[in-house]
Amino acid sequence: MSWGCPHQLNDYTCTRLKRECHPGIKGCVLHGRFVFAGDTEEVKVMAKVDSIRRGLASGGTQSLDALLADAKKLGLKIYACPNAMANLNISQKELIGEIDGIMGLSAFLGYARGASVNWYI
Numbered sequence: 001m002s003w004g005c006p007h008q009l010n011d012y013t014c015t016r017l018k019r020e021c022h023p024g025i026k027g028c029v030l031h032g033r034f035v036f037a038g039d040t041e042e043v044k045v046m047a048k049v050d051s052i053r054r055g056l057a058s059g060g061t062q063s064l065d066a067l068l069a070d071a072k073k074l075g076l077k078i079y080a081c082p083n084a085m086a087n088l089n090i091s092q093k094e095l096i097g098e099i100d101g102i103m104g105l106s107a108f109l110g111y112a113r114g115a116s117v118n119w120y121i
């Protein structure tokens, strides 16, 4: 037995959701009606990534590059954490140009003590 979704085009685009077909995701005619073998965290993450891509493509969400450029104009300083870099095997040469330096948590806390706003992400 087979079933063909009337909303699926030959290139696997969903005309209902205006995106790539992922049977069973929110908004799909099959959502909540069946359990799919692919209902994994990976599928859920893919749906989130697609949602972000759609937001960026629609112009409703600024790209990270644009947000970063705006924040830098406002005086944002960005420091990379050396422990995170080591854990992720990132070298200093691989850091993007917007990074102002490398600073560990202890140094950051001392530096940030006098700041009015600071984040450690």
Ligand code: SF4
Pocket (backbone or CB within 6 Å): 005, 006, 007, 008, 009, 013, 014, 015, 016, 017, 020, 021, 022, 023, 024, 025, 027, 028, 029, 030
């Ligand atoms: S996502 Fe669902 S509704 Fe859309 S084409 Fe795929 S099966 Fe059909």
